[in-house]
Structures are given as structure tokens and as C-alpha cells.
Amino acid sequence: MADGWTNQRQQPIIKFLVYCPKGTMFLKFIDTSGLRKDAETLFKIFDEVVQEVGVENIVQFITDNDASYKAAGKKLQRKYGSFFWSPYAAHCIDLMLENFCDPRHFPIINETIMKxxxxxxxxxxxxxxxxxxxxxxxxxxxxxxxxxxxxxxxxxxxxxxxxxxxxxxxxxxxxxxxxxxxxxxxxxxxxxxxxxxxxxxxxxxxFIVTISEPLVRVLRLVDGDEKPAMGYLYNAMEKAKENIKARLKNKVSAFMPFIRVIDARWDKQLHSPLHAAGCLLNPGIYFNPCFKSKNNVSRGFMTCVVKMEPDIDKQDEII
Structure with missing residues (x-):
């Protein structure tokens, strides 16, 4: 996980953390003073970290959602092909909430928030x-x-x-x-x-509480320390959308603008086959009779297996 921030001496820093079975650990930090934070510079920094940790030990590389970070992360993913790049889940969900009060599309919500x-x-x-x-x-x-x-x-x-x-x-x-x-x-x-x-x-x-509460719950899940979110995020997002629909009495004209906002961020930025694999490997969700997305989840799981295990015989064993 690459986390950009500014220290007490106002130096721009990128710190690298590793999330593993023993928890989250600090790996290193890099002072980026004087460096251009363009995609190519960030790619070189990220690539050094991947080589230091060992590509065989990486499942997912997480960065900020800014354009240069995103481009560097995608380039890293293409170079190695065996792990996934993802943006911060909390940041993506926050952007969904930001879109909910966009004055161009939801002026009344924006006006209410201003008041x-x-x-x-x-x-x-x-x-x-x-x-x-x-x-x-x-x-x-x-x-x-x-x-x-x-x-x-x-x-x-x-x-x-x-x-x-x-x-x-x-x-x-x-x-x-x-x-x-x-x-x-x-x-x-x-x-x-x-x-x-x-x-x-x-x-x-x-009305604002009605449409935002389900997403705020997902935000608490991805930012909490109680349990790893990977096995729960896919289902949590599906439930949030269903909850918004139900709260708006399943009236398409009422819920559709908000569902479009969620889907745009989820499909284009946040959703990864890893979330589907995490869901399939969480029996409490996957084998629940109410869970309806088994085919989609299975496809995501297959994508992970093929990406992370090059040996075809081992792929068959795993599946």
C-alpha cells in the first residue's frame, strides 16, 4: 500500500505498508521532495518496491486514485501480470458520496449540505x-x-x-x-x-440520510480494523444498492441516478476480480441462499486463478 502524505517539516512523503497475515506493517518511506509526481516517476518508485518485496509475494498493489498514481499502478500491473492494482476503497466510496452532492446533477442535495x-x-x-x-x-x-x-x-x-x-x-x-x-x-x-x-x-x-446511510456503512467496513474487508466488500456494495432501492420504494426514477453514480465508480475504479474471489472464499456469504451473484463471483475467481497461477494443471487443481 502506497500512502502519500506530508510530514511535520512539510516534506512530501510516500510511505509503503505491507498487509499480510500478521497484520499491517511499515515497510519504508521515500522523500519525494524535488521529484515530479508524474506517472513515469511514480512507476519507477513502485517498481523498486515490488522488486524489494518480491513479485511472487504480492497479490495487490494499492495506491491513491489520482490520475498519475492510477497510470503508474496500471503500468505496474501490466509489467508483471501476476498481481492487481487497486485504488483505496475508502477514497472511491468517498468519491461516490461527493458525486451524490454534485451541484450539476443534484443541486438540491448540494444546497441542503451548504445550509x-x-x-x-x-x-x-x-x-x-x-x-x-x-x-x-x-x-x-x-x-x-x-x-x-x-x-x-x-x-x-x-x-x-x-x-x-x-x-x-x-x-x-x-x-x-x-x-x-x-x-x-x-x-x-x-x-x-x-x-x-x-x-x-x-x-x-x-432524504440525504436515506440515500447516504448504506454507503457510509460500507465506508466504515473498508476503513475499520475489525476484519479484513476483501471478503465482504463485493456483497456489501450489492447490499448497499439494494438498500437504497428499497428505501426509495423501488421507484426507478428516484433510485436510478444514485445507482448510476455507484456503478460508475465501482465498475471503472474500485471493483477487482479479487473482490469476487474474496466473496467466493467467504462461505458465510457465498453459500447464503439469499446471495444472487454466484455466476459473476465465480468468473472473478477464475480470473484471479488464471492471473496468479501460470501453471494450467495447478489452475485446474485450485478451481
């Missing part, structure tokens, strides 16, 4: 208002729930706003708020109006 941000920003930027909310109304609970990724944080914050809708409405009508200077400011009046009078805002918040 939600305005509410939380106002409360958290004013110490007195924040203290009033925590002490008198939410019993110490917060509206902002930091998540693994930026867009997941937006959706979880909307979930929290809905959870504390009653308390927020009480806060913006209580005596302490009414006599405060904040209630008389333009921004204070605007926020109170959204919370108290904007029915469309609250209806859209409910």
Missing part, C-alpha cells in the same frame, strides 16, 4: 452558542461527527442535525437565545429561520 454547514459553522464559531447547545440541549453531544473522509463527515453531520432537530428548535426559541445579541444579528436570524421555518431543508436532510 447544514452554515448551521454547524455558526454554532461552532461562537463559543457562547456552542456552550448553550451542549449544556442545555444536547447533553454534551456534538453536531459535527468527524469521519474517515471529508464527504462522509458532511453526511454524518446531517444525520446529527436530524437527530437533534427537536433540541435545536428548542434552543432557537428559548429565552437565553432570544435575549442574546446573537439572535439579533443577521446571521443569527438566518440560522434560526432555517432551523425553525425551512421545512424543505429538514425534508431534504431526511
Amino acid at each position: 447544514a454547514r452554515k448551521i454547524t459553522k455558526f454554532i461552532y464559531n461562537h463559543t457562547w452558542v456552542l456552550a448553550l447547545m451542549r449544556k442545555d440541549f444536547t447533553k454534551g453531544h456534538d453536531l459535527c461527527r468527524p469521519a474517515v473522509t471529508r464527504f462522509a463527515t458532511n453526511f454524518l453531520s446531517i444525520q446529527c442535525l436530524l437527530l437533534f432537530k427537536k433540541e435545536l428548535r428548542q434552543m432557537f426559541t428559548c429565552d437565553k437565545w432570544i435575549v442574546s445579541s446573537y439572535s439579533k444579528s443577521n446571521i443569527g436570524k438566518e440560522i434560526a429561520e432555517i432551523v425553525l421555518e425551512d421545512r424543505e431543508f429538514w425534508a431534504q436532510c431526511q
Whole structure:
């Protein structure tokens, strides 16, 4: 796994981690100061790591989803042919959530998220208002729930706003708020109006939670440390799509725009035959009577076997 970040001295670093049966281990890091992060440079760096670890020991090479990383990873996969390149699953799912609030395609969702941000920003930027909310109304609970990724944080914050809708409405009508200077400011009046009078805002918040919750669950799965996600991701994505359809009462015009977003990212970026193989090798899912994608999963498993074992007799044995 290649993870790009910046250290405390503002140096750009790529650190390499190895995930193996004993867990995740640090392998090495490379200071990329002064290097162009184009596909060719990244390919050379990645190739050195592959040779150091041993190509026979690698099943999957995971990088960021940026264009240069993607091109370098694909080139690496073509050179060796025996392992898979994949982008970070969490990043891909975050991009799905980002597409859910794309103002070009979903302007109402984007507008609702902007209003939600305005509410939380106002409360958290004013110490007195924040203290009033925590002490008198939410019993110490917060509206902002930091998540693994930026867009997941937006959706979880909307979930929290809905959870504390009653308390927020009480806060913006209580005596302490009414006599405060904040209630008389333009921004204070605007926020109170959204919370108290904007029915469309609250209806859209409910809709956003309805469509995003299944994906946020998948995000928690791929970013959690409880179990390796490979054997669960394929089924988790299928379930998320079915859940969104069911939540939108199987109305094609309602669910189809969101399913298209998920499929575009899943088919073109995230899905790998390895996810299918992991699913087939997870008997709790594969042999469940409710599981319907056995043919697709079997094809993915065959692709893995052929790619990773060149000997035809051994391929037959494995299958």
C-alpha cells in the first residue's frame, strides 16, 4: 500500500505498508521532495518496491486514485501480470458520496449540505452558542461527527442535525437565545429561520440520510480494523444498492441516478476480480441462499486463478 502524505517539516512523503497475515506493517518511506509526481516517476518508485518485496509475494498493489498514481499502478500491473492494482476503497466510496452532492446533477442535495454547514459553522464559531447547545440541549453531544473522509463527515453531520432537530428548535426559541445579541444579528436570524421555518431543508436532510446511510456503512467496513474487508466488500456494495432501492420504494426514477453514480465508480475504479474471489472464499456469504451473484463471483475467481497461477494443471487443481 502506497500512502502519500506530508510530514511535520512539510516534506512530501510516500510511505509503503505491507498487509499480510500478521497484520499491517511499515515497510519504508521515500522523500519525494524535488521529484515530479508524474506517472513515469511514480512507476519507477513502485517498481523498486515490488522488486524489494518480491513479485511472487504480492497479490495487490494499492495506491491513491489520482490520475498519475492510477497510470503508474496500471503500468505496474501490466509489467508483471501476476498481481492487481487497486485504488483505496475508502477514497472511491468517498468519491461516490461527493458525486451524490454534485451541484450539476443534484443541486438540491448540494444546497441542503451548504445550509447544514452554515448551521454547524455558526454554532461552532461562537463559543457562547456552542456552550448553550451542549449544556442545555444536547447533553454534551456534538453536531459535527468527524469521519474517515471529508464527504462522509458532511453526511454524518446531517444525520446529527436530524437527530437533534427537536433540541435545536428548542434552543432557537428559548429565552437565553432570544435575549442574546446573537439572535439579533443577521446571521443569527438566518440560522434560526432555517432551523425553525425551512421545512424543505429538514425534508431534504431526511432524504440525504436515506440515500447516504448504506454507503457510509460500507465506508466504515473498508476503513475499520475489525476484519479484513476483501471478503465482504463485493456483497456489501450489492447490499448497499439494494438498500437504497428499497428505501426509495423501488421507484426507478428516484433510485436510478444514485445507482448510476455507484456503478460508475465501482465498475471503472474500485471493483477487482479479487473482490469476487474474496466473496467466493467467504462461505458465510457465498453459500447464503439469499446471495444472487454466484455466476459473476465465480468468473472473478477464475480470473484471479488464471492471473496468479501460470501453471494450467495447478489452475485446474485450485478451481
